[in-house]
Amino acid sequence: MGNENAEQFNELAGLYEDMAEWPFRKDIEIPTVLQTIGDVEGLSVLDFGCGTGMYSRWLKQRGAAKVVGYDPTVGMLNYARRRAEKEGLDISFVSELKPGLRGQFDLVLAVYVLPYASTAAELQAMCNEMVGLLRPGGRLVTLPIHPSYDPHANYYEAYGFRLIADDPEDPFADGGGVTLELCMSGQQGKVAAWYWSASSLERAMDEAGIKSLEWRELVAPAYPTIEQAPESLHAYLQKPHSNIIVGIRGR
Numbered sequence: 544m545g546n547e548n549a550e551q552f553n554e555l556a557g558l559y560e561d562m563a564e565w566p567f568r569k570d571i572e573i574p575t576v577l578q579t580i581g582d583v584e585g586l587s588v589l590d591f592g593c594g595t596g597m598y599s600r601w602l603k604q605r606g607a608a609k610v611v612g613y614d615p616t617v618g619m620l621n622y623a624r625r626r627a628e629k630e631g632l633d634i635s636f637v638s639e640l641k642p643g644l645r646g647q648f649d650l651v652l653a654v655y656v657l658p659y660a661s662t663a664a665e666l667q668a669m670c671n672e673m674v675g676l677l678r679p680g681g682r683l684v685t686l687p688i689h690p691s692y693d694p695h696a697n698y699y700e701a702y703g704f705r706l707i708a709d710d711p712e713d714p715f716a717d718g719g720g721v722t723l724e725l726c727m728s729g730q731q732g733k734v735a736a737w738y739w740s741a742s743s744l745e746r747a748m749d750e751a752g753i754k755s756l757e758w759r760e761l762v763a764p765a766y767p768t769i770e771q772a773p774e775s776l777h778a779y780l781q782k783p784h785s786n787i788i789v790g791i792r793g794r
């Protein structure tokens with residue numbers, strides 16, 4: 544599989560690291576992902592498309608025995624390595640998946656990576672890679688573009704980004720292009736992504752060897768209901784731009 548879509552991330556490490564503090568990530572995505580993952584004490588974990596390594600660091604700090612961060616983008620990996628070293632965290636960051644890593648992991652986490660598969664073949668290859676890293680019975684936790692995201696280009700603007708379908712007349716076209724524009728407090732970045740329907744994602748996961756698949760919504764775990772969350776989060780919680788697939792590798 545080509546990793547040419549990863550190249551667009553080379554200059555975005557600083558911006559992505561800042562994004563961890565943006566409310567939709569800090570109050571919604573990150574706590575929901577960590578809650579979904581649960582206890583990682585003693586686990587062997589691979590952070591697939593780790594970017595600046597934010598989740599890799601969290602996993603190590605929460606007691607994972609072994610953490611490997613994989614990302615084909617050198618700019619992201621350099622940042623991830625420097626930061627983990629500075630924090631004294633023993634994480635191995637790799638830019639390619641050597642065959643020896645196959646079948647080694649209890650958990651593979653892949654946050655916002657599936658949207659960078661630009662064809663059905665690439666989507667399948669990416670799912671095969673993610674699932675192939677798991678031991679039988681191991682768990683995949685991954686975040687695609689939400690199959691029912693809000694297709695109005697400005698809907699997520701208050702959260703720091705715009706999602707603009709290449710074909711506004713058909714924003715849910717399977718495999719259709721979507722441009723992600725980052726627009727928080729003067730920071731700018733533009734990334735090409737692709738929308739995949741729930742059935743395409745499920746088919747690719749099934750083909751890759753996932754046997755039990757569940758979808759989970761992003762919520763604000765600190766608040767029992769949307770109404771109790773700060774009003775500024777309501778629109779995102781009503782139509783999150785992403786959700787979570789949890790799958791178990793079959794034997």
Ligand SMILES: C[S@@+](CC[C@H](N)C(=O)[O-])C[C@H]1O[C@@H](n2cnc3c(N)ncnc32)[C@H](O)[C@@H]1O
Nearest residue numbers: 546548549552592593594616619654655656659
């Ligand atoms: C939106 S960033 C997310 C980074 C990180 N997972 C996070 O949550 O902060 C997407 C990452 O996926 C990586 N990526 C893009 N295409 C990829 C591919 N084919 N295989 C693995 N990673 C890829 C990019 O280099 C980029 O770092």
